[in-house]
Amino acid sequence: MRVWLITIGEPVPTDGHDERLLRTGILARLLSQNGHEVVWWCSSFDHTRKKQRTVHEVSTTVSDGYRLMVLRSRGYQRNISLARLLDHREHATRFAELAPREPIPDVILCSMPTIDLSRAAVKYAVSRKIPVVLDIRDLWPEIFVDLAPRWARGLARLILTPLFRDLRWACSHATALTSMTPQILQWGLGYANRSRSELDREFPFGYEERRPTDVELREANEFWKEHGIAVDSKQFFVVFFGTIGRQFDLDTVIDAARRLDGGSRAFHFILCGAGDRLDYYKKAAAGLSNVSFPGWVGSSEIWALMRIAHLGLAPYHNTKDFCASIPNKPIEYLSAGLPVLSPLTGVLHDLLLRNGCGVFYSEGGVKSLVDALELSYDDPAHLKIMANNAINLFQERFTAEIVYSNMKKYLEEVSNSVT
Incomplete structure (x- = not known):
C-alpha cells in the first residue's frame, strides 16, 4: 500500500536524533516498518522553532520506502498573522503542482489544519478516486473568530468566509473523518453535513516512550x-x-x-x-x-x-x-x-x-x-x-503502539474500502 501523509506542523525525522516525533512521524515509521510505501508531505518551515529547515524544496529518503516531500514556504513568526495564512496558501499551491508528478497513492491521510492543504488534498484525491481521510486536530477557523473581541466576531467570521467555505467542501468530499475525541469528530461531521459513517473514527494522540541510553x-x-x-x-x-x-x-x-x-x-x-x-x-x-x-x-x-x-x-x-x-x-x-x-x-x-x-x-x-x-x-x-x-x-x-497500530489497520481498511 502506498500512503501519503500530509502534515506540516510536526517535527520530522531530519530535525535531529533527539527530536520527539509526534502523531504523523510515529505513524509514518510504523507504516514503513510494516512494508508500506510512505510519502510524508511536510514543510521547509519548522513551526515550533520558527525557522527554515532548508532553502530548497526537496525529496528526502528516510529509509527504504519512506520519503519526506518538503514543501517550500515563506514561514512566519507569529501564529496568528497574515504571514501564516499566506504560508499555508503556499503549501497548498505547491502541493497541487507537485502531487500529480508523484506515483498515485492508495490512500491519503491529511491533517486539518491546514484548511488550504486539506482542500488541495481532497481535490487531488476526488479527481483520481483515491480514498482520503481528514484527521481533524483543531477547530479552524472557528478558533480565530473566538479570539476576536466579542464586538468584532461577526466581522471576523465574514473575513474568514473563504476558509469556512473551503472547510465545508473538504469535509463533505473526504472519504472519512478522524479525530482525537468524539466531540471534535462531531464538529467535523457538522461541516460535512452528514451523519457518522463506519469509516469515521476517533484516535487519540499516542505518545512514544523512548528511554534514553x-x-x-x-x-x-x-x-x-x-x-x-x-x-x-x-x-x-x-x-x-x-x-x-x-x-x-x-x-x-x-x-x-x-x-x-x-x-x-x-x-x-x-x-x-x-x-x-x-x-x-x-x-x-x-x-x-x-x-x-x-x-x-x-x-x-x-x-x-x-x-x-x-x-x-x-x-x-x-x-x-x-x-x-x-x-x-x-x-x-x-x-x-x-x-x-x-x-x-x-x-x-x-x-x-x-x-x-x-x-x-x-x-x-x-x-x-x-x-x-x-x-x-x-x-x-x-x-x-x-x-x-x-x-x-x-x-x-495512549501508548503509541496501541494508537498507531490501530491507525495503521484503519488506513489499510480505508484503502480496501474504495474500489
Missing part, C-alpha cells in the same frame, strides 16, 4: 544539574514543556509562584520551551527564585526531568477547541506517571477526574492554583496514588 541520561541529568535542578533535590517540581505562546495561561502560574516564593514549601516551576511569549514571561518572572526557563530541550532532557517531577502543568485556556480535545501534552505527562495540573474543563478534565490523576484549579485563579499546589505538596501519599493512576491510564489508552 545511559550516556544520554547522564548528559541529561548533568544538563539539569547545571540549571540547579538535581535528581536528589528536596524541591517539589512543577514542569511544563511546549511552545510558550498565547494558548497557555502562564501569567497565573507566575503569579502563584510569586506567592509561594520563599515560603516553607519548596516549589520550583520549570517552564521549558520557546515561543513568541517567552521574553514576556521571563520579564514577568524576573527576581523569582522558584521559576526557571531552560529554553528548548530535547527528548532525553524531557524524559529525565519528568522522572523527578511531581506535577505536569497543562495551563490551557478554556477555549472551545481545547475543551473538546485531549491535547498531547497531558498524555506525555501521563507516560511518566505525572499527575496533570490544569484549569482545563471539558474532555480532559473528565478523563483525569474519572481516572484519579488530575489536580485542578480555576483558570486565572491564583489562589485556586496556590491551594491546589499546597494540597498536593502536603499529601505525598495521595500524589503517589495519582502517579500510579496516571501510568495505568497511559498504558491502557
Whole structure:
C-alpha cells in the first residue's frame, strides 16, 4: 500500500536524533516498518522553532520506502498573522503542482489544519478516486473568530468566509473523518453535513516512550544539574514543556509562584520551551527564585526531568477547541506517571477526574492554583496514588503502539474500502 501523509506542523525525522516525533512521524515509521510505501508531505518551515529547515524544496529518503516531500514556504513568526495564512496558501499551491508528478497513492491521510492543504488534498484525491481521510486536530477557523473581541466576531467570521467555505467542501468530499475525541469528530461531521459513517473514527494522540541510553541520561541529568535542578533535590517540581505562546495561561502560574516564593514549601516551576511569549514571561518572572526557563530541550532532557517531577502543568485556556480535545501534552505527562495540573474543563478534565490523576484549579485563579499546589505538596501519599493512576491510564489508552497500530489497520481498511 502506498500512503501519503500530509502534515506540516510536526517535527520530522531530519530535525535531529533527539527530536520527539509526534502523531504523523510515529505513524509514518510504523507504516514503513510494516512494508508500506510512505510519502510524508511536510514543510521547509519548522513551526515550533520558527525557522527554515532548508532553502530548497526537496525529496528526502528516510529509509527504504519512506520519503519526506518538503514543501517550500515563506514561514512566519507569529501564529496568528497574515504571514501564516499566506504560508499555508503556499503549501497548498505547491502541493497541487507537485502531487500529480508523484506515483498515485492508495490512500491519503491529511491533517486539518491546514484548511488550504486539506482542500488541495481532497481535490487531488476526488479527481483520481483515491480514498482520503481528514484527521481533524483543531477547530479552524472557528478558533480565530473566538479570539476576536466579542464586538468584532461577526466581522471576523465574514473575513474568514473563504476558509469556512473551503472547510465545508473538504469535509463533505473526504472519504472519512478522524479525530482525537468524539466531540471534535462531531464538529467535523457538522461541516460535512452528514451523519457518522463506519469509516469515521476517533484516535487519540499516542505518545512514544523512548528511554534514553545511559550516556544520554547522564548528559541529561548533568544538563539539569547545571540549571540547579538535581535528581536528589528536596524541591517539589512543577514542569511544563511546549511552545510558550498565547494558548497557555502562564501569567497565573507566575503569579502563584510569586506567592509561594520563599515560603516553607519548596516549589520550583520549570517552564521549558520557546515561543513568541517567552521574553514576556521571563520579564514577568524576573527576581523569582522558584521559576526557571531552560529554553528548548530535547527528548532525553524531557524524559529525565519528568522522572523527578511531581506535577505536569497543562495551563490551557478554556477555549472551545481545547475543551473538546485531549491535547498531547497531558498524555506525555501521563507516560511518566505525572499527575496533570490544569484549569482545563471539558474532555480532559473528565478523563483525569474519572481516572484519579488530575489536580485542578480555576483558570486565572491564583489562589485556586496556590491551594491546589499546597494540597498536593502536603499529601505525598495521595500524589503517589495519582502517579500510579496516571501510568495505568497511559498504558491502557495512549501508548503509541496501541494508537498507531490501530491507525495503521484503519488506513489499510480505508484503502480496501474504495474500489
